[in-house]
Amino acid sequence: MVRLLHLFVIAALLSACPSGTERYEEAELGLQVGFICPGDPSGICDFSDETELRVGAAKYDITPTDYETWIDEDGDSGYRTAIDTFLDCGVDRLCPGDEGYSAPDEGESDGLFQALWLAGFDNARPMTAVADPIWARATVIEQGNTSIGVVSVDLVGLFYNQVIIARETVAEELGLDHVIISSTHVHEVPDTMGQWGPNIARSGVNPTFMALIHTGVLESLRQAQAEVVPADVHGGRFDIPHSMWEGTGVNNVNLDTRDPNITDETVWTTRFTRAGTDETIGTWINFANHPEAAASDNLLLTADFPHTLRLTVEEGASEGPEGALAGLGGVATYFQGACGGMMTPLRIDTIDLDGTLHTEHGIPKAHAVGRVIGYHALQSVAADAVVEAPELSVRVRDFFLRVENAGFHVMLNAGVFERPGYNYDPDQLIGEYNEPDLKTEVSLLQIGSISALTIPGELLPELAIGGYDGSHTGPVAPIVDPNNENPPDLSAAPEGPYYKDLMPGETKLLLGLGNDEVGYFVPDYNFILDEGSPYLEDAPGDHYEETNSVGALAVGEMTYHLTRLLAWEAPQAD
Helix, strand or coil, X not given: CHHHHHHHHHHHHXXXXXXXXXXXXXXXXXXXXXXXXXXXXXXXXXXXXCCCCEEEEEEEECCCCCCCCEECCCCCCCCCCCCCEXXXXXCCCCCCCCCCCCCCCCCECCCCCCCCEECCCCCCCECCEECCCCEEXXXXXXXXXXXXXXXXXXXXXXXXXXXXXXXHHHHHHHCCCEXXXXXXXXXXXECCCCXXXXXXXXXXXXXXXXXXXXXXXXXXXXXXXXXXXXXXXEEEEEECCCCHHHHCHHHXXXXXXXXXXXXXXXXXXXXXXXXCCCCEEEXXXXXXXXXXXXXXXXXXXXXXXXXXXXXXXXXXXXXXXXXXXXXXXXXXXXXXXXXXXXXXXXXCCEECCCCCEECCCCHHHHHHHHHHHHHHHHHHHHCCEECCCCCEEXXXXXXXXXXXXXXXXXXXXXXCCCCCCECCCCCCCCECCECCEEEEEEEEEEECCEEEEECCCEECCHHHHCCCCCCCCCCCCCCCCCCCCCCCCHHHCCCCXXXXXXXXXCEEEEECCECCCCCEECCXXXXXXXXXXXXXXXXXXXXXXXXXXXXXXXXXXXXXXXXXXXXXXXXXXX
């Protein structure tokens, strides 16, 4: 039976290839696909009849060590030069007289604040110390002549140009054919995009930290590649029922605070095991939620809820709704989902696994949220199923998005955002009549019946799953707040198919902030700008997300390219 299955898989792979060739012709990809493995016209990942899947996983600590700290004299969690005190002790943070002090180090007593500015909330929030580590967590997947790296980094976001640099380095150093990099979107790590510096006009990006990120991506992939072994893959899901957590269901960890109230209640998992055994190599967990439960008063670096989510999956839970659940070992990796909209743990209380109710924001609540989601991930794995024919492939399509946002124009002109623009006059100021395009991409990774779709930003979940009929509204709030002064017109909401309807397979992962961060993707029918100060001020009602999107055209442009990428079919052999 195993031999027959092996022959069937080979036949299926060969039937998807152009007859008698090692790779596709460019005309066969058309405009729908810009890169594909196996079979890319470049020849870097030719077709093969080898069906064995090989997988390795690793993690690399990217916790920064070089920064100066400060004293928040007025306790407002914001650095004010006339009020607060920075400790000019250099990037080792040791002052004369401190234990371990030996000599002045870089930046000591120079009058300059070598700060690491925390991203995700307001400007002027320098980190003071570390609560828990942050990581680059990598999986390398190989089959035949195709090798793909997938990395999750504990960052607020990483621009596409930085992803391209990382890919080029990895290709040169490790020979991987393609790399996907997804950010967890955590709000308590150093700025990697620029907009959270000491003020709106100064970038918060630190070159030393950026170099550490690139090292982390490369070295985590290098270690994962070195650990590659024959592997099986399993797909799972767990839909959080309304009845759990004293009737709060998914709203125990997450609430959509923008009308319409639509939340993806599914925790998706992909587990890689050593072939023929139940020994875990690595586990992917995909769930949509902003890692911001530590909230804006926190000044400690933390991975927020992904920290304890991953620990729970690796080490297990001693208690919970179904009792103790054993850990899986291996390397657990969290991938952000469709977190726009606003998927957040900030306006809810969270019941921890031991029954403790967390009503105050902070790191204890963040860790509770992580433990709960991790527990649900273990429930998903308990019911997962092996993928019988795990054919590996990836296809990519790049495209342009117009920057219509006037606030983004200011930051591009000031150099706060450091990424190239296209199709505009670079010798003139960016503005309404000289708007650049940003280059970005969408991609589809498939491992048999498991598919992962990358989205270059924060997708509102209704674009992925629908739910305008209330089918994805959590139990603690209505689909539309009756007090909303500017409620969405649900009769104008788009009908399906939605993104996940178009995705192939049974286990459908949506990797938010995949290979880029361009902001929120807001459905056209509910994209509303302030009349007086579009993009600079929120329109009445729930319309913050528009101020942090590239513009009204973004969803239409992305949907056009995404649907064509998903609709592409391999030419059949004669």
